[in-house]
Amino acid sequence: MRTRNRLVPALALIALSTVASTVVALPARADGGPLDWKSCAQGSGDAVGKELDRAGARCAELTVPLDHSKPGGRTIKLALSRLPATDRAHRVGTMVLNSGGPGESGLDMPLRTRAAMKDVAARYDLVGLDPRFVGRSTPLDCGWPVGLWLRSAGSTRARFDHQVAVQRDLAERCARSNADVLPYANTRDTARDIDLVRRVLGERRISFLGYSYGGYLGAVYTQMFPGRTDRVVLDSPGDPTTWGPRATRGTEDEAERALRGWAAWAAGRHGTYGLGATPARVLATVNAIVAAAQDRPLRVGPYEVDDQAVPYVIFVGSGSDRPEARAEFASTVRTLNEAAHGRPAKPGPELDGLLAFVLTSAGSPFASPAAAIFCGDRAAPRDPDVYWNDIQRSRTRHPLFGPLKNNVWPCAFWPNQPRESLTRVANPTPALIVSATGDTATTYEGGRAMHRALTGSRLLTLRGATAHGIYGEYGNACVDATVNAYLATGVLPGTDAVCKP
8 A cells, every 4th residue: 555655556457257277287486487478568558567668677477376385276367567677697586576455466666676776786687576466367256346445444434334334345345356366365375486487597596676565575584484585674764573454453552653743844834835834723724624424524625624534635745744745645634624614725736646546436446455455464343333442432532543553444344254374474584674763654673573583684774754665765875775785785784783764
């Protein structure tokens, strides 16, 4: 869950299709085995495919079992892209990439990763992957009338009960259209897919770079397939023990600190945005927007944004302290403020994309597999009162973010229980973990927990920054240089390291 924010991925608008055939043989061949590498572009309007082709990448499909315990049974397709190493004499090997989500396409990741790696990229085959049920891989779409399910509970029990009904309906829609594949949407089966990719590419070991959920996926892979990784970078990975449908609980403080930081920034630019000349006045503007949405949904262009959606928009918008992100969020708040006062409010491109993703069916192709993976990894409480009680306890200290972070998800009504227990990550795999102290999504404490779980890891801290997804994206030269030195040499820093903005 991105417009390059890892909670709001780009959408892959693909209908559900399932392939039934026998699984292909997977010989260990360095030339790519049975994969048929072709042009990546699929039609004249495929901008991502064309960009991959121009860069020299090739794309292929890999057939994998739907159920890995039945390798001769029903199969699905995985879509891959590969940008080959150009320095073959010093080639390290293959690096598999995951952009997070869960549910985000990774086909274009070799392009972004090559830019981040600079000259080190020449020594790697960079492999992007659309995980099972995502993007160009055999997809899963529940046909939801809305996109991302993350909402605030609202201010009253009646509004919470409305959310319960909405989330139950989403789960029932998914059950009606995808009951046969939902049990196989989970992180452990995705890790098994990655190991089949390793085998078909003829690699004894693979390197791995994953962001956000992708960092958790990489950690699970190291646990399930020890000794099969070379150089591992887990960026903003979060706590592996809390992963699942209630992973956002307890992150209210980080969200509020980020909002206060943005408010101070916006107050210094009151002449531009008109949101308040002091941080307190900016926050009062935000609170007034929320209060107005409680009275009636805000009309923003073609969208109606109610009190259950506004807190999510605020959470996402305040989650980065990069100047361009803060400016974009200030424009968003200015638009919402106009709507709160009953004036015409036209969303800019970023806000329009976010609202379409969250409030309309345009977000369903991403949100469906994302929910399926959350719910398929860990069971959620099924009693709505459990959530309501947590919301009420949190609301006292966190009136804005408590009802968002503790709210019910579709997992409370999911049709199937997880097929396997949550993976306990505890191993000595060498890895470099990158985490920002102000991360509002997976949090710095979560990064430290991952560091403790991977006892052979080093923690690279970006101190004093509000960021989620750092290497090659935040623009910190210290982080980028430290990661690239590790990828070049395979040698982790001697001790945990700290970078500053």
